[in-house]
């Protein structure tokens with residue numbers, strides 16, 4: 001079926017650039033983009049249309065690192081450093097997802113909040129529970145989102161009430177993969193929580209499984225100094241944190257590593273050489289006072305970088321807030337470097353929060369013919385002074401000011417989901 005979206009169209013076709021079509025049209029055929037037009041061609045005139053008038057149509061967001069079972073503790077425990085925060089709040093909150101009824105209720109609400117904020121593609125951690133992970137995947141898929149979900153693997157250095165034996169972990173992972181076969185757009189991703197949480201035996205088994213079944217991998221890397229020292233203690237043979245994943249075949253093309261705050265030149269080079277993507281989580285890194293990730297440096301060295309809300313280390317689920325925080329953190333990094341490092345511009349950070357994630361999923365950046373539509377409609381009419389601003393100015397202001405109530409429509413994988 002043909003459908004036409006009308007409005008002001010803006011997107012980032014490349015890092016740092018912004019393309020603008022003043023009162024343009026996006027034509028869809030069965031949810032896939034047929035073309036972008038300034039004037040609607042005659043042959044599409046009879047198509048049904050969603051006319052958004054003077055609103056802004058931009059790509060929807062990709063949240064590439066977040067912990068779904070931490071949604072109930074959003075905004076809590078922010079005075080604690082990483083390892084204390086995990087033990088005081090996080091493991092307790094995640095352990096509640098042993099109850100499928102609780103999981104259903106929370107995940108249903110959580111998925112709605114993702115859509116309200118304009119997120120349509122995700123890479124997320126679930127808890128270690130197979131059934132709750134299935135419920136999360138089902139809620140995401142039914143709501144029209146796309147991406148990866150991982151049942152967390154953790155068989156050591158975890159509290160008794162929230163841990164698996166190595167055998168349990170392997171068995172449950174296989175059961176989860178089997179049950180995930182029923183999903184189309186939400187696919188499994190292997191998820192060793194982080195090196196301290198997984199025995200060598202489990203890491204090696206996960207690495208073999210990743211290879212055997214060609215599964216992607218996500219985890220955490222070099223987030224915090226205490227964590228790095230602990231990893232070094234556990235793996236004295238590894239010079240750097242990344243080697244603890246590489247050793248077991250988990251460091252490969254498409255692997256997502258959250259944070260990379262303290263990844264030095266050698267670790268960054270290993271990311272680039274192997275095609276490992278860094279997920280920058282600015283809000284979380286500031287909340288837990290982990291540090292300032294060298295984002296500009298990673299980008300200039302050719303390391304792929306995407307953004308994550310990392311709730312609940314991050315306290316913002318809305319990716320527009322995450323994009324703002326990414327810009328602010330890059331400015332703190334600039335100040336800290338004696339004004340020698342460039343900050344990220346609005347267009348650059350927007351690219352990281354939309355196009356860079358889309359590229360991870362195999363799409364080309366922006367609204368490209370042949371691709372399924374992932375878009376949000378931002379209505380900035382409630383803000384003062386709209387008439388005298390250029391579309392680029394309105395876009396920049398929208399990134400800073402728009403909240404879910406200004407997101408009037410969301411399209412995920414070609415379908416309108418809000």
Ligand SMILES: [Zn+2]
Pocket residue numbers: 065066067220258310313
């Ligand atoms: Zn995380």
